[in-house]
Amino acid sequence: MFAVGLTGGIGSGKTTVADLFAARGVPIVDTDFIAHRITGPNGAAMPPIAKEFGAEFVTADGALDRAKMRALVFSDDTAKARLEAITHPLIRAETERERNAAKGPYLIVVVPLLVESGTWKSRVDRVLTVDCSVDTQIERVMRRNAFPREQVLAIIDKQATRDARLAAADDLIVNECAALDELAAQVERLHRRYLALAGTPSA
Template sequence: MNTQPQHESESTLKLGLTGGIGSGKTKVADLLQDLGASIIDTDAIAHSLTAPGGLAIEPIREAFGDQVIDAQGALDRAQMRQKVFKDANARIRLEGILHPLIRQEVAREAQKATGLYRVFVVPLLVESGRWLEQVDRVCVVDCDEATQIARVMARSQLSAEQVEEIMMVQATRDERLAVAHDVIDNGANTDFENLRQQVLVLHRLWCNLTE
């Protein structure tokens, strides 16, 4: 999501964690949380807002109709994905509903965070531009595009073409790497222990920067 946090008064390091779809951002965030960082995940916030009873459901229903709400009362992501990929105005309308709500929740979670430093997990951090002004450092979880596609297909019902469509609206690998202060390699040949060691090295660095 390309929403941005409010300014906080605390001096704790604010880290932006990003990467393309299927890169492994969530796995890295989980490891950082285990090490004592506070995680503010904009995707998780967006999912809670669009779950049954979520604050975004009724505004989305009013804007797009019942066909984008599933039988359980949650956002029908497949239906909405088709709409926003075909119609840029639909994407803008959806973002107009979601982003203010996400900003509010990001600010609330950041305010109550008590970890060693705060990690804002933002899939579209690079694309937004604003996030680059709001965080102290950017860490990119990096992998090649073929690995991204294979991972997303393995965990979802999406085809390779659908995954590629999602990737087309995200920053390119080179664009992400160009703004990165730190890079975590999570390519096809990276096993969990290697990933964990990379995270641990950077965690120590970030803790030193926080002190």
């Protein structure tokens, strides 16, 4: 199935854009949702995480203690690599399972770390980047997650640069003003383009 990799920095609006494609009947595979599922209560990644990092990184309901792990990962690059060695193979396997089961005119795969992974660009037919300024990212994430500015900056610093995401893009959605009607118009134009590229007649 024709597949589009959807990416963007934290706070860029990837989820909103994915929802707009889903409203047009496009199946969505979201690697972030998969990551949360496998590290949720009794998720597939939790036994090896507990073994590698210790029970103190597991909450009472059997989920990953995200705040504690986030603090460790941002202070220790080796911890990040150890965590990814556990989660990435599981995420990839579940992503492929969902891709194979998807039904629709084409497929959107949401991959926040598409540029960072180094392999995703070869696994999709097009890369769609959702873009906004770093200042807008900071403002949105502070408002949405109630994170202090320093924490948001630390997250952004760990992600690919805006220039790198733009360089990787075949297509671009600009989400600076966050007006839903303007965003929907951009999605509609791309939706029709992807239908044509996938060989599916538009409605």
